[in-house]
Each structure stands twice: as C-alpha cells, then as structure tokens.
Amino acid sequence: MTMLGPILAQIAEEMAALPESGVSADYILELARIDPDQFAIAVVTADGQTFTAGLSDTAFTIQSVSKVFALALSLGHVGDALWQRVGVEPSGQRFDSILQLEQERGRPRNPFINAGAIVVTDTLLDGCVPREALGGMLRFVREAAEDDSILIDPAVAKSEIATGARNFALAHYMKSHGNLVHAPELVLGTYFHQCAIEMNVVQLARAGRFLASLPDVPQLVSPERVRRINALMVTCGHYDGSGDFAFRVGLPGKSGVGGGILAIAPGRASIAVWSPGLNVYGNSLRGTVALERLAALTGWSVFG
Amino acid sequence: MTMLGPILAQIAEEMAALPESGVSADYILELARIDPDQFAIAVVTADGQTFTAGLSDTAFTIQSVSKVFALALSLGHVGDALWQRVGVEPSGQRFDSILQLEQERGRPRNPFINAGAIVVTDTLLDGCVPREALGGMLRFVREAAEDDSILIDPAVAKSEIATGARNFALAHYMKSHGNLVHAPELVLGTYFHQCAIEMNVVQLARAGRFLASLPDVPQLVSPERVRRINALMVTCGHYDGSGDFAFRVGLPGKSGVGGGILAIAPGRASIAVWSPGLNVYGNSLRGTVALERLAALTGWSVFG
Amino acid sequence: MTMLGPILAQIAEEMAALPESGVSADYILELARIDPDQFAIAVVTADGQTFTAGLSDTAFTIQSVSKVFALALSLGHVGDALWQRVGVEPSGQRFDSILQLEQERGRPRNPFINAGAIVVTDTLLDGCVPREALGGMLRFVREAAEDDSILIDPAVAKSEIATGARNFALAHYMKSHGNLVHAPELVLGTYFHQCAIEMNVVQLARAGRFLASLPDVPQLVSPERVRRINALMVTCGHYDGSGDFAFRVGLPGKSGVGGGILAIAPGRASIAVWSPGLNVYGNSLRGTVALERLAALTGWSVFG
Amino acid sequence: MTMLGPILAQIAEEMAALPESGVSADYILELARIDPDQFAIAVVTADGQTFTAGLSDTAFTIQSVSKVFALALSLGHVGDALWQRVGVEPSGQRFDSILQLEQERGRPRNPFINAGAIVVTDTLLDGCVPREALGGMLRFVREAAEDDSILIDPAVAKSEIATGARNFALAHYMKSHGNLVHAPELVLGTYFHQCAIEMNVVQLARAGRFLASLPDVPQLVSPERVRRINALMVTCGHYDGSGDFAFRVGLPGKSGVGGGILAIAPGRASIAVWSPGLNVYGNSLRGTVALERLAALTGWSVFG
Incomplete structure (x- = not known):
C-alpha cells in the first residue's frame, strides 16, 4: 500500500x-x-x-473503545462463561438504554453497550481490587501497543464518576437481577478509569x-x-x-x-x-x- | 480449494x-x-x-432468502431513495414484530425483517401489476443463476396467504403511516409468491x-x-x-x-x-x- | 338540583x-x-x-362512546367469557396502539381502546351478519334512550373505512393470535358503522x-x-x-x-x-x- | 351500618x-x-x-400504603408543582418497572409506582435531613390516626436497603434526567424507613x-x-x-x-x-x- x-x-x-x-x-x-x-x-x-x-x-x-480491550481480557479470564451473562446480539437501542435490560431480565444484549461493558468490567474484578484490575487492563493495552507510555487520565475518570448517574442506574439494575458480582461503586470506579485510558x-x-x-x-x-x-x-x-x-x-x-x-x-x-x-x-x-x-x-x- | x-x-x-x-x-x-x-x-x-x-x-x-434478490432488484428500480422508507439497522426483534414499527412510525428497521421486505416488494409494484412484478423477480433470479428452470410453487404461496394475518397487519400498519403505496392485498399477494420461489x-x-x-x-x-x-x-x-x-x-x-x-x-x-x-x-x-x-x-x- | x-x-x-x-x-x-x-x-x-x-x-x-354500549350488549351475549379475550387494565398507550398487543400476544388491555373494542364487536357477529349485528346495536341504544329516531350516518362510516388502515392492522394482528373469530373486513365494517351512530x-x-x-x-x-x-x-x-x-x-x-x-x-x-x-x-x-x-x-x- | x-x-x-x-x-x-x-x-x-x-x-x-401519606404531605409542601415531576396516569407496568421511565425521560407516570414515590420522598427532603423528613412523616400519620404510638420498624428498613438494588437503579436513573434533587442514598434511606412505618x-x-x-x-x-x-x-x-x-x-x-x-x-x-x-x-x-x-x-x- x-x-x-x-x-x-x-x-x-x-x-x-x-x-x-x-x-x-x-x-x-x-x-x-x-x-x-x-x-x-x-x-x-x-x-x-x-x-x-x-x-x-x-x-x-x-472511552468506549476500551470495551474491546476489556472484552479480550475478560475472555482470557473467564472464557466463554462470559456469554452466560452477556449476549452477542445488536441492541437496537441507545448505548445507555436501560429499557431492554428490563425486558431481558438484567442480561445485556452485548458487551459493547454500557450495560454489557459494566458486566465485563465486573468480571475483571474477580479476586482483585480495582487498582489491580486497572493495572491488568493497562498492562494489556501497553503490551498490545508495545508502548509503556500509555496512561489513564484521572481527571476525566473523576469527571465521569460525577456525572455517571445513568451508568449507576444500569449497575444497580443488573445487581437487582444478580448479574453484578461486585459493588456498583467499585465496578463503575474501575469502568470509568478504563474509559479514561x-x-x-x-x-x-x-x-x-x-x-x-x-x-x-x-x-x-x-x-x-x-x-x-x-x-x-x-x-x-x-x-x-x-x-x-x-x-x-x-x-x-x-x-x-x-x-x-x-x-x-x-x-x-x-x-x-x-x-x-x-x-x-x-x-x-x-x-x-x-x-x-x-x-x-x-x-x-x-x-x- | x-x-x-x-x-x-x-x-x-x-x-x-x-x-x-x-x-x-x-x-x-x-x-x-x-x-x-x-x-x-x-x-x-x-x-x-x-x-x-x-x-x-x-x-x-x-422464503425469506428472496428478500436479498428483491432488495437488489428494488435498488435497481428506485435507487437509494429506498432508504427513505426502510432503515439499515438491526431490529433486535423477531422477524414479524410490529412493536418497533409503532415506535418508528411505520418505517421498518431494515429490508430483511418482514415489514421491510414488504416495503421492498411494494416498490417492485410501481407501474406494474403483481404478475409483471413477479415476472421481473423470476427473471432476475434466473439470470443470476443462469438457469431458466426456476419456478414458483403456487400451492405454498396460497397456503401462506391463508395464514398470513401477521403480514397483513404489518402491511396495513405501514399503510396507516403512508409507507405503503399499493393495496395490502396486492403487495402481499406478490410477496408470498416471491417467497415461494x-x-x-x-x-x-x-x-x-x-x-x-x-x-x-x-x-x-x-x-x-x-x-x-x-x-x-x-x-x-x-x-x-x-x-x-x-x-x-x-x-x-x-x-x-x-x-x-x-x-x-x-x-x-x-x-x-x-x-x-x-x-x-x-x-x-x-x-x-x-x-x-x-x-x-x-x-x-x-x-x- | x-x-x-x-x-x-x-x-x-x-x-x-x-x-x-x-x-x-x-x-x-x-x-x-x-x-x-x-x-x-x-x-x-x-x-x-x-x-x-x-x-x-x-x-x-x-364514535368511541359507542364502545360502552357495545360492551354492555356483548356482556349480555357472551357474559364474563368476554374477559378471556380482553383485559380490564389501563393501557398506558394511545387509543390505536399496536405495540402492547404484541407484548400481550393479541389480547387487548381493555375494551375501550380500539383493539379491545374490535374484539367486542367481533363477539356481536357471532351467529349473525353485520347488518343484523348493527340492527341489534341500534335497538339497544334506542331502547336505552327510549328514542326510535336514532340513526347511523353511513357517509361517516364509509369515510372511516377508507382511512381505517390502523384498525385493519389491529384486526389482522389479533387474527394472527387467534383472537378474532370473524373476517377483519366484516368486523371492521360493523365497527365503523357502530361508531357512526x-x-x-x-x-x-x-x-x-x-x-x-x-x-x-x-x-x-x-x-x-x-x-x-x-x-x-x-x-x-x-x-x-x-x-x-x-x-x-x-x-x-x-x-x-x-x-x-x-x-x-x-x-x-x-x-x-x-x-x-x-x-x-x-x-x-x-x-x-x-x-x-x-x-x-x-x-x-x-x-x- | x-x-x-x-x-x-x-x-x-x-x-x-x-x-x-x-x-x-x-x-x-x-x-x-x-x-x-x-x-x-x-x-x-x-x-x-x-x-x-x-x-x-x-x-x-x-410499605407502599405510605405512598398515600407521603403524597398528601408533599402536596402540602410543594403544591401542584409536584405534577411537573410526576404524572397522574396509570403505568400499565409493574411497580418497580424502569422501562417506562426511559420512554418518558425520567418522569414517573404516577406517585404510586416506586419511581414516583421516590420523587415524592425527594420533595420531603427539601431543606431538611432524612431524620427530620421522617419525623415529619411520622407526625403526619400520627395526627391522621390521632395515635402517637405509631413507630417505624428499623430492622425492616435496614433489610430493604440491603435488597433495594432495583430502587437504587430507579433513583440513579431519575438523577440522570435531573429529576432527583437529593442524593439517591439519602432519598432511599428516607423512603425505606417511610415504608417501614x-x-x-x-x-x-x-x-x-x-x-x-x-x-x-x-x-x-x-x-x-x-x-x-x-x-x-x-x-x-x-x-x-x-x-x-x-x-x-x-x-x-x-x-x-x-x-x-x-x-x-x-x-x-x-x-x-x-x-x-x-x-x-x-x-x-x-x-x-x-x-x-x-x-x-x-x-x-x-x-x-
């Protein structure tokens, strides 16, 4: 070329x-x-x-491009068991829609809408604290890019947490259906930092x-x-x-x-x-x- | 290979x-x-x-594989104007769902769900009667396959018309939103015969x-x-x-x-x-x- | 007073x-x-x-005020069996919505939205032709008002049939779920005349x-x-x-x-x-x- | 009698x-x-x-019978301005549905479904802390019953907070639409205690x-x-x-x-x-x- x-x-x-x-x-x-x-x-x-x-x-x-890397990492951790908790179908709805989540009893349609990505991040917290999960995520991205200078912007993460009510609603809603293992605050803290890579x-x-x-x-x-x-x-x-x-x-x-x-x-x-x-x-x-x-x-x- | x-x-x-x-x-x-x-x-x-x-x-x-040929033929007839009447997004619903059609005011999500395919067939009736539209459709498929022996099974078409209430509902619903030009009976008569290729x-x-x-x-x-x-x-x-x-x-x-x-x-x-x-x-x-x-x-x- | x-x-x-x-x-x-x-x-x-x-x-x-009289008449004909086919809950949707009908498999929420009223009229056609059903309806209203001069305006009925695509969609949709006994054309012909009292x-x-x-x-x-x-x-x-x-x-x-x-x-x-x-x-x-x-x-x- | x-x-x-x-x-x-x-x-x-x-x-x-008393109290506080934030129509959905909240942009259908009641309780927190709001609520109910022995059961309230993920989802969702003034934790703490009267x-x-x-x-x-x-x-x-x-x-x-x-x-x-x-x-x-x-x-x- x-x-x-x-x-x-x-x-x-x-x-x-x-x-x-x-x-x-x-x-x-x-x-x-x-x-x-x-x-x-x-x-x-x-x-x-x-x-x-x-x-x-x-x-x-x-931001949401991170969902691709998180998915790749999660599949390495939990394998195809992930698909018990998240689907593989287009949602036909906005990225932050909660409507379909009610119709499908807390199982997000796919890992690339917010609800699905929150479940993916939830799996990354199995057996570790947010700081470690984020460390693993950053290592994955750096290795993929072969570039150790990649960082997270904490100011953006903080800004998103402050305005993240919709995502908190999604997390609590999935929690109510038993499809969130870790506390919404921890999962979303991790999620917003991941988005701020x-x-x-x-x-x-x-x-x-x-x-x-x-x-x-x-x-x-x-x-x-x-x-x-x-x-x-x-x-x-x-x-x-x-x-x-x-x-x-x-x-x-x-x-x-x-x-x-x-x-x-x-x-x-x-x-x-x-x-x-x-x-x-x-x-x-x-x-x-x-x-x-x-x-x-x-x-x-x-x-x- | x-x-x-x-x-x-x-x-x-x-x-x-x-x-x-x-x-x-x-x-x-x-x-x-x-x-x-x-x-x-x-x-x-x-x-x-x-x-x-x-x-x-x-x-x-x-059956619905015919929707691909009908779409190709329709694009040849009306060009990209078709996309004014039908979308290109996954529906996230069953093939014969009418629910989304209400939410989106009579414009089907894509040409491969039933509602969308009915609109596509509607365009094939512009300026001709069902028999001619079906003739054109059959000619297109025969030319694509380079095989003139391809036929329509009229018994199957008839059987589908008799049990086609859901598709009649879709057609009338789109008619009510002005997204069907020809009479539902004519459009569906054509549609069911096209499916019976x-x-x-x-x-x-x-x-x-x-x-x-x-x-x-x-x-x-x-x-x-x-x-x-x-x-x-x-x-x-x-x-x-x-x-x-x-x-x-x-x-x-x-x-x-x-x-x-x-x-x-x-x-x-x-x-x-x-x-x-x-x-x-x-x-x-x-x-x-x-x-x-x-x-x-x-x-x-x-x-x- | x-x-x-x-x-x-x-x-x-x-x-x-x-x-x-x-x-x-x-x-x-x-x-x-x-x-x-x-x-x-x-x-x-x-x-x-x-x-x-x-x-x-x-x-x-x-118009839809007729739904009250049709309901009273239908309950006299078929009794509480009517409630097998129609519910008694508010719909939370527009009078001509078809959306909920899909969610509830062809059973209208109540007899006062269009879909429910169409089912009610369907029961009035059991064992008789539209002209007889309408005759019964008119007799009921005249008896209630003690006034034999009440008539149907056929011009309005005809005008509604011509623009009644949404109601045809509802009728065919219920037919597809087995919740319409008589042909949509007959039921709606009766329905539109009843509305034109x-x-x-x-x-x-x-x-x-x-x-x-x-x-x-x-x-x-x-x-x-x-x-x-x-x-x-x-x-x-x-x-x-x-x-x-x-x-x-x-x-x-x-x-x-x-x-x-x-x-x-x-x-x-x-x-x-x-x-x-x-x-x-x-x-x-x-x-x-x-x-x-x-x-x-x-x-x-x-x-x- | x-x-x-x-x-x-x-x-x-x-x-x-x-x-x-x-x-x-x-x-x-x-x-x-x-x-x-x-x-x-x-x-x-x-x-x-x-x-x-x-x-x-x-x-x-x-439990939810408290929504009637909270509504009466809230109307005394904020008057008909309440109806800017909550509707008066039946929802046609379950008491804890979040679906309709998305369709209607964070404005609950009525004050008796959970989402609506949470907004009502939110108004009771204007200018006071949860303990004061609950005190006012209890005073209202005692005055209505002319019975000062009425109390709140804190064990039930605590039990509901622990399993209240669905209500937290509703509160955060309304927050995301600007229809919750106070912090979800405070509003729901008050709400669950009010339910435990x-x-x-x-x-x-x-x-x-x-x-x-x-x-x-x-x-x-x-x-x-x-x-x-x-x-x-x-x-x-x-x-x-x-x-x-x-x-x-x-x-x-x-x-x-x-x-x-x-x-x-x-x-x-x-x-x-x-x-x-x-x-x-x-x-x-x-x-x-x-x-x-x-x-x-x-x-x-x-x-x-």
Missing part, C-alpha cells in the same frame, strides 16, 4: 473541508471543552509500516494490531476469539448506528464518545481515527466519514 | 449425526409436513467449480454468485451495492439471531423459514445450505451449524 | 370564552370539516328532568341513564355489570388521558373522537357533552373542561 | 376458608418469614364507630379517615386534594392490577407489599385490611377478596 500516505493526506484534507463536524460529548465536562473539528488518523499495515495524517500526536481518552491515534492503531492478525505482533488472544470480537464490532460496535457503519464503511469498528474509532481490516491493517465531534448515534462524525472514504479508496471492506 | 469436496462430505456426515435437527416451520401448512432432518449443501467457487453434498437435487421454497441448493448458490463478486458471472448490481447488501446480510440477515450468526459463522448470510440459507464468502464462494428444522430464531438449525463448520474448515470468515 | 339550569348556562358561557377549543379529528374527512368551537351539554337527573345548554339539537357521531347530547344523556342507575328507566344490564362498566370508564375511558380525567373530573366517562363524552354520576345523573375540538389525548378539550366545572359546581365527583 | 360487625365476622370466616392465600413477599427477608394466611380488617365509619375482625392488634409495616389495621383505618372526609376528624388536606388522591388511588393504587381492583372492588385503595390495603368509601368509611399473602400483581390476595366482599355486602362501590 505505497499509496496510503497520500490517501490519508487526502482524507485529512477532505475532513477539514467538511461543512459539519458534529458536537463534542456534552455530558462529560472534560470532553465538552474539546474542539470538535480536530482530526487525526493512523494506519498500521501488515508490513509493519505506520501511516498518519492530522494531529497524530494528540492524546484523547479512548489516553492514547493518540498511533498508539491506538498499534494497540489494535492483534485484532487485525498482523504478522510479528503480540498475539494476545486466539484466532477464533479475534474473529468473534471482530464480528461483535461489526454487529454491535456503533450502538444503534452499527448497521449504518457496516453499510457505509464495511469494517469491524468500535467507537468512543471521546471521538476515537478503532477499525480493523483483517489481515491488512489496524486503523485509528479521532475527531471529537459526534453524530446522532454518539459516534465520531468525521471519524466515520474518514473511514468510509478510506474503505472506498483502499477496497478494504470485508464485504467484497 | 481442492479439498472442498471432502470437506462438504464430512460436514454432511456430521449433520446427519447431530442429535438435534430443529423443528420445521409449523405456521405454513406446506412446510410443516417436511422432514426436518433433510440436509443439502452446495458451494460455487471463484474458479467456477460447484461442490455439493446431501440432497442437492431437492427443491425447497427459498423454488430452488435446490445448487440453483441457490449459483443465484448468489453476484453477491460474492465471482468472476465470469452476470454482475447484476454495482460493486458498492454488493458490499452494502452483504453488510446488511451480516447485521440483519438472521433477524434477532444475526449477532449469533456473525459470531459463529462470520459470513454474510440470509436465511429463510423453509430451511434454506444463502451465505457469501466475498471473492471466494457463494454457498447454499438447506435443512428444514429451525432453531429458536427461526433459522435452519443444521444449516447454521454446517456453515459454522465450513467457515472453520476453510478459514473463509470475513473477520480474520 | 334546582340550580342545574343556571349551572349549565354558566358552563356554556365559560366554554365559549375559553381561549382554546382544540382541533377537530383530522384523519376522518367527515369530522375534519366540523367547527371545533361548537358546544352542547345535557344532563338527565334522577328525578327524570333534562337540563341543557348550547347546541343541544345538533347531532354528532358518537348519530345522536345529540340529549339523546346521548338519555342513552346513558342505565349506567347511572336512574329510577324508572329501562335497566338493560345487571347492577353488578353497571358498576363494572363504570369502573372501566374511570380507569380506561379516556385512553392514556384516563388518569387525568379521573383526577380532574372524578366521574366515569367515555369519550369519542367526534367530540362527545358520556359521563355518569351514579345514582344522580347521566351527562353528555359535545365539542369537536380535541386535546392531546384525543378527547374533547372543551367537553373535558365543562365536565370538570360541572363536577366542581355540583360536588358529584365519586371521589368525595 | 348496624350490620357491619356481623359482615366483617362473616368476611373473616370466608377468608379463613379460602383455598388460597397467596405468597408473602420474598425479596424482603423480614417479610418473607411472615405467615401468609393471617388476616385482619378494620372499618371506621362516619359516625365514629370502629368495627374489626381477625388479628386487628397485629402490627405490620405499611408499622401499624395494625385499626391504626391504619384511622389514619385514612381524612381521605374518606369523615366528620370530626383532623382534615389534613383540602377537599379538592382529597378527591384527587382518591382518584389516583383508583387509577394507580394497585400498579398493573389497578383496573382489576376498580372492576372488582370499586373503591379507591392503596396496597402495600406487606399485605396491607387502605380503602376509602368517600363520606362513609375508612377501611384497612391485612393479609400478607400476595396475588400476581403484588397486592394482598385475601385483602383484595375481602374488600370485594365488603363492597358487595355494603353497596359502598363508588360506581353505583
């Missing part, structure tokens, strides 16, 4: 020229302040090269290489689990906008409310984009458009 | 040994009579070869080749539309069991209540399986397991 | 001075044309007197006397059934505005989209109001306010 | 002979231990007499006299508010069994999961029953039957 450099430069230019950039998440104070127009993209390819465009040095909190697009793209099954990178989970995580990213990675993302981009992907998206071209590349302005589904507006353009220009869609 | 013959033989053997085969659809009289244990599989590969195992000569009505697995696999973008076959829709139809098959092709299918099989697929499934390995193969016994989601039980095995044995999953 | 004449005159004056009158039902052509400002009220008291104010000679189609407020108030258990009037149903119908009118008589009506008026009541409301002061009076402008719940705006005033000025609330 | 003594004795005898008694609430440890067969009834009439039958000295926690049926019937507008008793709220509270008790007092209770009993009533029910015959009597075994709606099974019999034998139904 010798043309990848110019392609990314072209995409960055197109994004800067887009009339709309979406709106930064307003319910987390620390995020609301961020300029929604910013943009960065990084691609790590199978031959080990890294291509970038835009603000590729700017760090952002990965900070990376730039290069670090994030590197951290995603194991999902693209790129050669010569740490293979942290089995090939079968990689396929299944990618499948979940396609069907559930963008909440109630997952169908739209698959339709337009055609790659497994997971978005975060901080504006980051990790996308996977199996066997070919791990891609990270960042632009804080969000679309109606709560996913990065320019990030989604950029990935749509990248898939079109490279032919990397998994759908033909 | 020189090993494909033995692989299919092995799968057919495994399926015959499966302790469970599911239950034939019981709400359509003509289907309820069919032995649920029967099994057939056919694969057409990029080099033009066809491999089969099981009852590959036995014809069955393709009869093929064996070889014919169905051949009819699906254009979605696998195989070389030297009639390219009936643009590459971009192929990608999008495949994306919809992954996110919505198996109703509220779509996530499970993606998770286990990892291929775009569309099932029918007659026990048929069309699955696509982009660039590699078009696959048809048939086994009338259904699982809890209303998809072929053995057909799904067979595809899971095929994907595992060939490494054809689109997810890595 | 010697003061009732002046009280009604005062209420009529207040209604004429109300800044808002609501909007006439727009989905039925014949109703949309009617001036929403019009107002009439009639009260028949226990001593046999009739008091009126406003346009008490003007006839209007009683035409009365003025004096006729309607007289027709309601049996529910107020007034002395010296035809007692068409047992005292126990009268109490139960009144209970249903309180909890379910105004759709998802029933709580509001009970809260503000405090009398059993049933509204119709034509602007009529029948209200019952048990042992004291039968009351009919009419004003075609509707509030957000689809109930007569001025009719509701007038009843609120009447209850306040007479102390007739059943709640103390 | 000279016959009231024999009537109550007869009812108590009938209840003892009933083949079923329901099941004691199992999610609150302290309640689960209680024998479901026990029964008591007390009636205070307009002439000041008190009639009883059964275990009329046995105290029980009034302990009375026997005589005390409860006496506490309800102001709602029956009996002469010579403390009139704690205005006649208009009395009517409105009674209206809410009819439409919403028994959760998703409210329609059934109105249909069968025909009196305003509020049940508690401890097996108590307060019922009001406006102008005639205040009635309390207790029997811990619950029916499918979570209301006292024998208590409901006893009230049905009482209404039938006395003719006290408000519906004629």
